[in-house]
Amino acid sequence: xxxxxxxxxxxxxxxxxxxxxxxxxxxxxxxxxxxxxxxxxxxxxxxxxxxxxxxxxxxxxxxxxxxxxxxxxxxxxxxxxxxxxxxxxxxxxxxxxxxxxxxxxxxxxxxxxxxxxxxxxxxxxxxxxxxxxxxxxxxxxxxxxxxxxxxxxxxxxxxxxxxxxxxxxxxxxxxxxxxxxxxxxxxxxxxxxxxxxxxxxxxxxxxxxxxxxxxxxxxxxxxxxxxxxxxxxxxxxxxxxxxxxxxxxxxxxxxxxxxxxxxxxxxxxxxxxxxxxxxxxxxxxxxxxxxxxxxxxxxxxxxxxxxxxxxxxxxxxxxxxxxxxxxxxxxxxxxxxxxxxxxxxxxxxxxxxxxxxxxxxxx
Amino acid sequence: xxxxxxxxxxxxxxxxxxxxxxxxxxxxxxxxxxxxxxxxxxxxxxxxxxxxxxxxxxxxxxxxxxxxxxxxxxxxxxxxxxxxxxxxxxxxxxxxxxxxxxxxxxxxxxxxxxxxxxxxxxxxxxxxxxxxxxxxxxxxxxxxxxxxxxxxxxxxxxxxxxxxxxxxxxxxxxxxxxxxxxxxxxxxxxxxxxxxxxxxxxxxxxxxxxxxxxxxxxxxxxxxxxxxxxxxxxxxxxxxxxxxxxxxxxxxxxxxxxxxxxxxxxxxxxxxxxxxxxxxxxxxxxxxxxxxxxxxxxxxxxxxxxxxxxxxxxxxxxxxxxxxxxxxxxxxxxxxxxxxxxxxxxxxxxxxxxxxxxxxxxx
Numbered sequence: 001x002x003x004x005x006x007x008x009x010x011x012x013x014x015x016x017x018x019x020x021x022x023x024x025x026x027x028x029x030x031x032x033x034x035x036x037x038x039x040x041x042x043x044x045x046x047x048x049x050x051x052x053x054x055x056x057x058x059x060x061x062x063x064x065x066x067x068x069x070x071x072x073x074x075x076x077x078x079x080x081x082x083x084x085x086x087x088x089x090x091x092x093x094x095x096x097x098x099x100x101x102x103x104x105x106x107x108x109x110x111x112x113x114x115x116x117x118x119x120x121x122x123x124x125x126x127x128x129x130x131x132x133x134x135x136x137x138x139x140x141x142x143x144x145x146x147x148x149x150x151x152x153x154x155x156x157x158x159x160x161x162x163x164x165x166x167x168x169x170x171x172x173x174x175x176x177x178x179x180x181x182x183x184x185x186x187x188x189x190x191x192x193x194x195x196x197x198x199x200x201x202x203x204x205x206x207x208x209x210x211x212x213x214x215x216x217x218x219x220x221x222x223x224x225x226x227x228x229x230x231x232x233x234x235x236x237x238x239x240x241x242x243x244x245x246x247x248x249x250x251x252x253x254x255x256x257x258x259x260x261x262x263x264x265x266x267x268x269x270x271x272x273x274x275x276x277x278x279x280x281x282x283x284x285x286x287x288x289x290x291x292x293x294x295x296x297x298x299x300x301x302x303x304x305x306x307x308x309x310x311x312x313x314x315x316x317x318x319x320x321x322x323x324x325x326x327x328x329x330x331x332x333x334x335x336x337x338x339x340x341x342x343x344x345x346x347x348x349x350x351x352x353x354x355x356x357x358x359x360x361x362x363x
Numbered sequence: 364x365x366x367x368x369x370x371x372x373x374x375x376x377x378x379x380x381x382x383x384x385x386x387x388x389x390x391x392x393x394x395x396x397x398x399x400x401x402x403x404x405x406x407x408x409x410x411x412x413x414x415x416x417x418x419x420x421x422x423x424x425x426x427x428x429x430x431x432x433x434x435x436x437x438x439x440x441x442x443x444x445x446x447x448x449x450x451x452x453x454x455x456x457x458x459x460x461x462x463x464x465x466x467x468x469x470x471x472x473x474x475x476x477x478x479x480x481x482x483x484x485x486x487x488x489x490x491x492x493x494x495x496x497x498x499x500x501x502x503x504x505x506x507x508x509x510x511x512x513x514x515x516x517x518x519x520x521x522x523x524x525x526x527x528x529x530x531x532x533x534x535x536x537x538x539x540x541x542x543x544x545x546x547x548x549x550x551x552x553x554x555x556x557x558x559x560x561x562x563x564x565x566x567x568x569x570x571x572x573x574x575x576x577x578x579x580x581x582x583x584x585x586x587x588x589x590x591x592x593x594x595x596x597x598x599x600x601x602x603x604x605x606x607x608x609x610x611x612x613x614x615x616x617x618x619x620x621x622x623x624x625x626x627x628x629x630x631x632x633x634x635x636x637x638x639x640x641x642x643x644x645x646x647x648x649x650x651x652x653x654x655x656x657x658x659x660x661x662x663x664x665x666x667x668x669x670x671x672x673x674x675x676x677x678x679x680x681x682x683x684x685x686x687x688x689x690x691x692x693x694x695x696x697x698x699x700x701x702x703x704x705x706x707x708x709x710x711x712x713x714x715x716x717x718x719x720x721x722x723x724x725x726x
Contacts, residue, residue, distance in 0.1 A: 157525070161522050168518070172542050
């Protein structure tokens with residue numbers, strides 16, 4: 001499937017939604033891929049079932065605080081440099097690239113790499129959403145090592161990380177990314193086609209495009225985009241979606257710390273919604289509590305959207321006074337196993353609450 | 364030249380002297396090499412003039428704050444892992460290893476690597492003393508790139524740095540070393556035999572052994588070790604040596620910051636010495652001011668020694684109340700060129716004072 005400009009526009013919206021507030025500003029990534037299309041390059045999306053077991057898939061991504069990205073726009077060569085570094089280390093050429101997460105800019109970086117290098121992009125990712133740390137990948141959960149991993153910046157500097165486990169890979173590469181100015185570009189979790197089929201969250205790029213399309217078409221048909229979204233999601237692997245709150249942003253705390261965007265949003269209820277909702281953020285929205293009671297919790301999606309336009313709002317764009325609607329969505333079963341929750345469940349973010357499925361919390 | 368246990372003991376003392384307070388506790392490095400000798404391994408020191416132009420010399424070292432090293436003893440395998448990583452990257456086997464600096468533990472790490480791997484150790488280094496940062500090498504001053512560079516820890520994690528210049532190599536690898544716990548083991552500045560002859564400070568390992576021997580023999584002959592040292596140095600490339608102060612440590616400020624041991628020692632004059640000497644430290648002693656007037660300045664050596672025993676005192680061992688004698692020594696001409704001072708002159712440490720040779724300051 002070749003992507004066109006409309007697909008890119010829809011993807012930017014859908015990836016911001018699936019990014020649950022994180023993953024960086026999708027606008028920047030979209031513009032970079034659009035420029036490739038304008039230059040006559042093409043982005044070829046392939047279904048994971050269509051790639052050979054012997055394929056060499058090298059995922060590419062941005063690493064760092066989304067708040068930094070807004071001021072430090074990439075050239076697009078950084079992620080390619082990391083992919084090339086990994087090819088050199090492995091002594092093999094990549095046959096495909098792939099996202100590591102389906103959120104914001106990281107849904108678009110592999111499209112840019114694919115367009116520039118003529119590599120097809122696998123329609124799958126390793127997070128099924130956005131997560132703040134690199135060990136938080138279904139790839140790693142199901143046995144694919146993240147290393148060797150390459151980290152590059154816009155000046156041509158590169159670090160090749162050979163860590164003994166994926167947490168140490170995250171720890172060391174984060175130190176490098178911070179010293180590269182808070183945002184860097186990576187290639188990691190190089191794997192075979194067979195491993196992609198076994199460990200990736202499938203068809204999340206096309207899902208993001210569909211989410212964007214559903215919202216756009218509802219708006220242009222003067223239908224309620226929230227209703228359109230809630231009736232679309234059950235047709236996907238993300239089968240349960242519900243509005244958990246609606247109100248006004250009453251307070252927004254935010255800081256860039258240890259290479260992450262940390263924060264807390266407070267939302268005062270509006271209309272039939274009463275009380276104070278607090279959403280804790282580490283790059284992504286992690287937990288939503290209403291007057292202290294858990295309403296949704298990681299890894300299920302917590303998406304803050306503009307109540308008027310149904311545009312997803314990333315954490316760095318959240319402002320005092322915005323009227324917002326908070327939606328939570330169930331994640332695919334591959335992300336809810338005990339092994340998966342060991343790597344990106346609530347405890348991995350220092351949250352004391354146990355994981356409870358959004359279906360159960362809403363019941 | 365095969366080193367024996369007495370050579371190692373003398374080297375530890377001489378390297379602490381040439382380390383100008385930095386480079387880590389030489390005791391630990393000496394014990395590690397001694398264990399190799401006890402196991403029947405040998406340390407083979409070769410003169411730089413004796414190695415072939417086509418040799419592949421891979422220097423090895425510890426990187427980090429000496430204050431950390433005292434609590435985090437290396438196994439000895441870390442530097443070997445870094446050397447192996449670099450060999451793999453270069454696709455060639457090292458023929459020799461070499462110190463990057465002739466100070467404290469970093470004069471002994473290559474001996475350990477050489478003994479374990481059966482590699483001869485080149486009798487030379489890239490600092491002619493100790494310096495706190497990795498771009499501060501005569502190797503780099505005269506055109507040898509520091510990268511590719513490998514950084515390893517005791518758990519088997521490794522980062523291969525491919526930076527565009529030696530300052531960025533220092534910056535990125537320091538971030539990795541900090542996240543490896545404040546001390547890590549490196550291989551860098553891989554170079555040919557011809558490059559060693561052109562860029563290294565020659566015969567500094569044998570010099571350190573001789574300095575240790577001169578002090579030891581003077582003590583055992585009941586001669587004044589300071590006088591013995593001052594009459595020995597003019598026979599070497601470090602041709603000018605003088606006592607600049609003697610007194611009691613009146614105050615010692617010290618902190619580990621950004622991966623370095625930062626500090627300031629205050630010494631109150633004793634006997635014929637009057638006033639307050641302040642010595643600023645970044646791992647090494649950088650400048651000695653007497654009542655605000657410069658008495659010695661980097662890159663010339665500033666060595667604080669015990670007034671009774673003439674033992675060199677490293678910065679982490681400096682204590683309130685110690686009676687000390689401060690000696691300054693001229694460095695070889697290869698370290699005093701404008702290109703060299705651009706890389707490790709006073710301005711590189713944020714010091715406002717221009718470089719003035721110790722010969723001129725003492726005149």
